[in-house]
Amino acid sequence: MPKVRTIYRGGSRFYIHPENREIVHPGVTSVIGMLPKQNFLGPWNAKMAATLAVDSIDFVADMAARDREGAIQYLSGAARRYTKVRADVGSEAHDLFERLIRGEYVGRVRSDLQPYVDHFREFLKAVNPEFVRAEDVAWSDTYGYAGSFDVWLRVWLDDAGNITPDRSGKPHLIMADWKTSKATYPDVALQLAAYQRADFVIDGETGETEPMPVFDGAAVLHITDETWAFKPVDTGDDVFAEFLRLRGTFEWDRDLSRKVIGKPLAKKAGRLVTGTQRRAR
Template identity: 60%
Template sequence: MGIRTIQRSGSRFYFNEDFPEVKYPGVTSVVGMLPKPFLQYWAAGMVAELAVDSLEFIERMAERDRDGAISYLKGAATRYTKTRANVGSNAHDLFERMIRGERVGRVHPDMAPYQRHFAEFLDHVQPELVRAEDVAWSDEHEYAGSFDGILRLRLDDQGKPDPKGDPALVMADWKTSKNTYPDVALQMSAYAHAEHIIAPDGTRTDMPDFDGAVVLHITDEQAAFKPVRIDEADVFEHFLSLRHTFNWVNKVSGTVLGDPIWSTDGALVTGTQRRGK
């Protein structure tokens, strides 16, 4: 049987239908254990921008429904994230169809720039698709995750695309976020260092050895193809430390404090107080 996913407490878990008792956290959920103090400032900035750009609207809303206006402002970052996630999902679907050779006709105007940039990438880099949208599975370290693609490229001595260059097998990822961030290396190293690949029909094969990893960053304005480090010592080992942190947060931390072996039963009542009653 194939691999299924479930959401629990904000994290994604993968499980094989033949062994439903075995549930492994998703790679992105593990990478999410990285501290991200900048997010609070980003979220505050989103609220501030919305408030300043919509002063009259917010004022009219607050006059009718103060709590509703507060909720609307508080949800600014969440709404933006959801919108970007929808764009990313639609773009990934489009990219998979294109790299598999499916003829893609007219797309929604919002997707047209992504289609154009990806077509330029295919034309210039000429990647050979080896696998796409399969699951990387690690029993040794107990994690899993869906990767975007495994590609075979031809690269020159400087690592740039060259039809006459040497072949290289790479783990590939597509990003449609505002920028590419270092944690993509943790994500891709996890995929590349997993022991197995599981296809949609449940077929399990060994993960191959890679020559490296690449990320294709595409927005509606530009595209950039970048190499990504996935070496074991500096990158994968840090992912494994986050895997331990995930286990601490989701399993161990709730067990370390026992029931009180001594506590106050409430406010102290003195003998004088008792006799005075």
Template identity: 60%
Template sequence: MGKVRTIKRSGSRFYVDAETAEKVPGVTSVIEMLPKPFLKFWAARLTAETAVQNLAAVSSIAERDEAGAIDYLKNAHSRYTKLRAQVGSDAHDMFERMIRGERIGRVHPDMEPYKKGFEEFLEAVGPQLVRAEDVAWSDTHNYAGSFDAILRLHLDADGKPDPDGRPHLVMTDWKTSANTYPEVALQMAAYAHADWIIAPDGSREPMPEFDGAAVLHITPEGWEFIPVRIDAEVFEVFLTLRRVFEWDKNVSKTVLGRAIASSAKKLVTGTQRRSR
């Protein structure tokens, strides 16, 4: 296994071994096979809110460019998602630097609440970093993904942080979205049940056994460190989605053959042919 790079194909992310060119789907792309009917209602509401909150501007645009006004509204959810993704990316970068012990000075005001929350988390939980932002790769089930961190936590018998408690190896994820959703369990189970950890230089080592998993949900309003199930039952649901992904991207394109019979074509008369 060599260095790993990522590519996008048909809206899905794939991880590629640079030496062998082996290509496997990313964990997040696999989880996107999970039905999310609520998203269409969220997108519709966001579009309506954008129209109402920017009524004068939308009317002005529509007077000059009706298609432009339509595009502005229909892409409201994409703009919001892109903005939130950038906030999440910036926060993840800062979290990694902080947990590696790097001193973080002044940050953008938008990042200040996340910085403060993460400082509180480090003080309250006292995590020891084992790995961060490496690739989890499964030869067995053909998928890969980049996990946020593997931490060693000292916990008491009730699972509370305790410097004198028993060490626990924990797969960890940082979330900066408004809410934490159950799908995070599928994501973290996939990482924890992978075969290998691959470093940026291409070196790899077996994925260790974990004592559990947890997600740090951190927003400008506060933070929570929440245990997450990553057991065999949860992992089996992820593997089901992996099979759905294979159906969607590959198998579904092979199941319909060429027609072996069809209705008669419409008769074209000689008069019609001569008039063309």
């Protein structure tokens, strides 16, 4: 069977069904992108540009003397460049996490990635999870969405809900996500709730499908270059209901909103052209 393909339309990611290319669903993260943007982003973008200007004032002044527009673009792109660098580090760290959780040997890595590897190894020792599967696609025809999840883990908990790394507790199947951002944000609950309630899982490489299992919980592993924490995530029905509201907003934004305004029934007339003017042409 063919593997799952994705495409981008209007800045959003869509998943194409491996057996029927007519079935296309938006990605979970694109649906969650319908959330209002955080109000700190504007001031943060401005601060990044201002910081760059102050820290490299002589360089910027020289650039502006030669290419004013280029200097403006350089400063205005400060936040975008920083975000890309952080995203690249996150992607590389995710790749290393998957290799480590699968039991692969990971040798020397770049100095900026080494803390992430060290912390992930600490997590493996402290939790001793069992790897189940990773980086496959959760697919929902019932609600019309799809998305690539990070990992399924089996962890062992005692009656009080504490991790038992010796696996003496009760096994729990967990839908989990790796995060390397500055903090963990509430929208991870929407993401994991959607993955858990998909109709089935598709192998990202082979396209083979199987029903989505019932999960005992969800969690996020937050890793930075300074620390790590494994946190439970509430993915209850109220959380999933919020995701479905966003799914409706996505449909409104991408489709229905473009159809609700009709052609004018009446409008301002164009400039009058007299018969004399027409004959003079």
